[in-house]
Amino acid sequence: MTRSPAVRVLPSAVTVLALSAGLTSVKFALDGRPVMAVLLIGAAAILDALDGRIARMLDATSKMGAELDSLADGIGFGVAPGLVLYLTLLDGSNAGWLAALLYAVCIVLRLARFNTLASDSTRPPYAGDFFVGVPAPAAALAALAPLVATLQFGEGWWSDQRVVFAWTIVVAALAVSRVPTLSLKSVAMPQRLVAATLVLVGIAAALLMTYPFILLLLLTTLYMLHIPYAVYSSRWLKAHPEHWDRNPKERREQRRAGRRRVIPRPSRNRVRVGTSRLGLRRPKV
Incomplete structure (x- = not known):
């Protein structure tokens, strides 16, 4: 089925909107309006999550769209x-400019590596369930966590330039590292958790309307806490190639089954040396 030009350009239009939101955040930062700057980068992250899915739903993927998406990111x-x-x-710190510059360079390098890995046919089948390093949108929101905390709680240790410098370097290193992080397509929703998930979505929506910065901090914290689990999952899959062709849900069930497997303990009833210790009675004299 041939798509109309208007439909095929829709994903790229969403990408351009994400790019515009990101650039406009700098304008608001220059105007002394950091709240709008943070919110626009959050909006850019949401738009970035939508453009690829829209392209796949409409069968409107293209090489130009992929390059535009990488440039916008x-x-x-x-x-x-x-x-x-x-x-x-x-502001006013040479070390701060170094941190900002290093962060931007690491994000660009991460995106270049992502484009290279996307065309690598030698990767194992499970590799698509993980990102290599922290994705660019997640890294952006994580890097802004000190600013978000300052906007919500006021100045504190989190707004100290030394802390912000160190945190920015850590996030930049995670973005360009080879630490595995979970991809959303590897997350399966069990039927028994659907109701609880809807409740959490409702709570998140309420926080978004009333305390958006609290929500951003919670999401950033949860994302950072999931990294050890992602590393464990990746290592487990690497050590169990027999599960590579299974879907993510079956893999998780196999991991749980392995953890629940009970290792038999040695019996406490030890065999003792001597006829009396073997349960044989000595003849009475």
């Missing part, structure tokens, strides 16, 4: 957050 989640941090919490 580099600017919106690399350059823009780095400049916002420098203009707000790191």
Whole structure:
């Protein structure tokens, strides 16, 4: 089925909107309006999550769209957050500019590696369930966590330039590292958790309307806490190639079954040496 030009251009239009939101965040940071700067980068992250899914739903994927998406991510989640941090919490600091610059470079390098790995046919089948390093949108929101905390709670240790510098370097290192992180397509929703998930979605929506910065901090914390689990899952799959062709749900069941497997303990009733210790009675004299 041939798609109309208007439909095929829709995913790229969403990508351009994400790029525009990221760049406009810098403008608001220059104007002394950090709240709008943070919210626009959050909006860019949401739009970035939508454009690829829209392209696949409409069967409108293209090489130009992929290149445009990578370029928009580099600017919106690399350059823009780095400049916002420098203009707000790191202003006037040479070390702060170094951190912002290093962060932007690491995000661009991460995206270049992502494009290279996407065309690598030698990767194992399970590799698609993981990202290599922290994705650019997640890294952008994580890097802005000190600014978000400052906007919500006021100045504190989290707004100290040394803390912001160190945190920015850590996030940049995670983005360019080879640490595995979970992809959303590897997350399966068990039927028994559907109701609880809907309740959590409702709570998240309420937080978004009333305390958006609290929500951003919670999401950032949960994302950072999931990294050890992602590392464990990746290592388990690497050590069990017999499960590579199974879906993520079956793999998780196999991991749980392995953890629940009870290792038999040695019996406490030890065999003792001597006829009396073997349960034989000595003849009475």
